[in-house]
Amino acid sequence: MQGFVDYTIAKRSVLEGLRRGSLDRLDVCDAHPELIRVARNIGLDIERPCPVCTSGSLKQVRFVYGQQLGHLSGRAVYPKDWELELSQKYEEFRCYAVEVCVDCQWNHLAACYLMGKRFQAKTRRRASRKATSSD
Numbered sequence: 001m002q003g004f005v006d007y008t009i010a011k012r013s014v015l016e017g018l019r020r021g022s023l024d025r026l027d028v029c030d031a032h033p034e035l036i037r038v039a040r041n042i043g044l045d046i047e048r049p050c051p052v053c054t055s056g057s058l059k060q061v062r063f064v065y066g067q068q069l070g071h072l073s074g075r076a077v078y079p080k081d082w083e084l085e086l087s088q089k090y091e092e093f094r095c096y097a098v099e100v101c102v103d104c105q106w107n108h109l110a111a112c113y114l115m116g117k118r119f120q121a122k123t124r125r126r127a128s129r130k131a132t133s134s135d
């Protein structure tokens with residue numbers, strides 16, 4: 001995946017702040033009602049408990065953003081493989097994966113990455129160059 005940024009370290013520091021008391025639960029459990037609604041309806045189940053309230057209601061929601069996407073920019077990915085369809089149609093766009101607890105409203109950006117035809121073409125070119133350079 002191109003331009004992959006993992007926000008696990010940022011998440012750990014937020015959770016640590018919560019444990020130490022420098023952050024309040026209200027500071028971190030502030031998911032927008034729309035985000036909760038999307039997570040409840042189309043979010044993918046995450047197979048681990050919520051790091052704040054330990055409930056089993058943790059969901060992942062992915063959003064796509066990009067100028068080329070036009071009116072689709074900002075939409076939640078649904079069905080699950082919709083971003084793959086988009087990546088065959090558009091040159092470049094960005095995906096944001098957010099984890100959301102539908103019980104306590106904890107939410108955090110988990111990762112972001114680039115997708116699109118541009119990156120698939122690059123992989124193909126690289127593969128063909130490798131094939132010709134060996135002879």
Ligand SMILES: [Zn+2]
Nearest residue numbers: 050053101104
């Ligand atoms: Zn929770």
